[in-house]
Amino acid sequence: MRRIVLAVATAVLAVPLALAGCGGSGGGSSDxxxxxxxxxxxxxxxxxxxxxxxxxxxxxxxxIQVKLETLTGPDSAQQFAREANSGSGPDVVQIANVNVKDLxxxxxLKSLDEFAGKTPPETPLDQYLALDLAKFDDxxxxxxxxxxxxxxxxxxxxxxxxxLKPPTTWDELAGAATKLSDAKAKRSGxxxxxxxxxxxxxxxxxxxxxxxxGQTLVTKDGDRWKVGVTQEALQSEIDWFNNLFASxxxxxxxxxxxxxxxxQLVDGLAKGTCAMTLMAPQTFRKAKAADPTLKxxxxxxxLKDGATHLGGRMLGINAATDHPxxxxxxxxxxxxxxxxxxxxxxxxxxxxxxxxxxxAGEEGYQQQLPHAKTFGRYISGPVPVTTLTKITNAxxxxxYSGQTDSxxxxxxxxxxxxxxxxxx
Numbered sequence: 001m002r003r004i005v006l007a008v009a010t011a012v013l014a015v016p017l018a019l020a021g022c023g024g025s026g027g028g029s030s031d032x033x034x035x036x037x038x039x040x041x042x043x044x045x046x047x048x049x050x051x052x053x054x055x056x057x058x059x060x061x062x063x064i065q066v067k068l069e070t071l072t073g074p075d076s077a078q079q080f081a082r083e084a085n086s087g088s089g090p091d092v093v094q095i096a097n098v099n100v101k102d103l104x105x106x107x108x109l110k111s112l113d114e115f116a117g118k119t120p121p122e123t124p125l126d127q128y129l130a131l132d133l134a135k136f137d138d139x140x141x142x143x144x145x146x147x148x149x150x151x152x153x154x155x156x157x158x159x160x161x162x163x164l165k166p167p168t169t170w171d172e173l174a175g176a177a178t179k180l181s182d183a184k185a186k187r188s189g190x191x192x193x194x195x196x197x198x199x200x201x202x203x204x205x206x207x208x209x210x211x212x213x214g215q216t217l218v219t220k221d222g223d224r225w226k227v228g229v230t231q232e233a234l235q236s237e238i239d240w241f242n243n244l245f246a247s248x249x250x251x252x253x254x255x256x257x258x259x260x261x262x263x264q265l266v267d268g269l270a271k272g273t274c275a276m277t278l279m280a281p282q283t284f285r286k287a288k289a290a291d292p293t294l295k296x297x298x299x300x301x302x303l304k305d306g307a308t309h310l311g312g313r314m315l316g317i318n319a320a321t322d323h324p325x326x327x328x329x330x331x332x333x334x335x336x337x338x339x340x341x342x343x344x345x346x347x348x349x350x351x352x353x354x355x356x357x358x359x360a361g362e363e364g365y366q367q368q369l370p371h372a373k374t375f376g377r378y379i380s381g382p383v384p385v386t387t388l389t390k391i392t393n394a395x396x397x398x399x400y401s402g403q404t405d406s407x408x409x410x411x412x413x414x415x416x417x418x419x420x421x422x423x424x
Contacts, residue, residue: 098379150205
């Protein structure tokens with residue numbers, strides 16, 4: 001890679017820059033073989049399937065060989081920006097959804113629309129999930145790759161014994177949680193993270209409930225942004241979650257739990273001290289490894305478009321690559337149905353997602369994902385998502401712990417978000 005990207009990458013992600021590295025970029029060779037570098041950021045222990053995919057590509061394409069690189073840590077996007085700006089770095093790169101726009105602004109990534117027009121991917125571009133976060137200035141800068149969400153994970157024998165089916169509404173969930181809870185067995189009907197810190201996982205069910213009831217924390221009204229939820233709706237929601245603790249349907253010990261992978265959730269579901277909870281696919285698989293009978297279903301209202309969130313990763317092409325056409329062909333292969341027979345993730349390509357055979361018990365994810373929407377509804381606004389999370393979690397948690405009441409907490413959320421909007 002010799003071409004220099006004429007952009008100021010050091011300003012891309014607004015973080016201090018450390019020493020630049022040149023982690024093995026692709027190129028050509030004397031025998032005419034094109035050599036590409038593909039960088040991903042998942043832990044080495046979780047990429048066995050991806051390694052098999054790269055090997056399968058290399059076996060079928062002796063003239064285009066791909067080297068898989070791994071760079072973990074929170075600064076992987078910044079590292080790529082530094083390298084690409086100097087004309088080096090990997091040809092194909094895995095990108096967190098939230099980083100695409102920042103890498104697209106200075107044209108560190110290559111626009112993919114022309115490639116997709118000439119040689120379309122297996123799934124048409126407009127049929128990819130999370131495509132909104134791949135767009136900037138009416139161009140597509142990355143191809144959504146894998147997606148995830150939180151489904152309702154549950155113990156089927158407990159629901160069957162109580163004469164219940166997986167709840168499809170939030171009122172049904174509250175009723176089922178109460179019926180499934182058992183103080184003598186030290187079992188909660190529904191477990192969720194209730195900690196008030198900015199990193200608390202309760203942020204997700206809070207928004208799921210909010211969106212499924214037609215509300216949102218912020219919304220765009222013409223050229224301006226405003227609060228998108230009424231105080232009455234927020235108070236009602238806070239009461240709904242708080243009543244789980246008050247009724248005993250959720251153990252009060254969960255008020256101190258922050259992480260979505262906390263043993264109280266994972267082991268709780270596996271061992272039966274939690275009858276139901278919300279889990280991402282990778283977390284559910286950890287619980288299921290301990291008890292293969294566990295199942296998933298869509299969360300309440302999870303089949304309603306936009307009622308749940310869509311997370312995931314994307315793939316981009318380095319604007320400095322010397323082999324853009326070959327990089328595009330490899331990128332398409334990573335999104336193919338063949339590749340996802342080996343990759344233990346859910347594809348953003350909807351034609352692949354809806355037809356794939358999912359692991360037993362994970363049907364809830366396959367059913368829910370096509371209806372999930374990204375946090376683009378907040379990311380595109382003026383208030384950082386981290387700020388919205390901090391405000392919301394703090395007030396919900398304050399009610400759970402008895403520090404305030406739901407009326408005051410709802411008013412505080414609206415007041416603080418309003419102040420943030422007015423200050424920007």
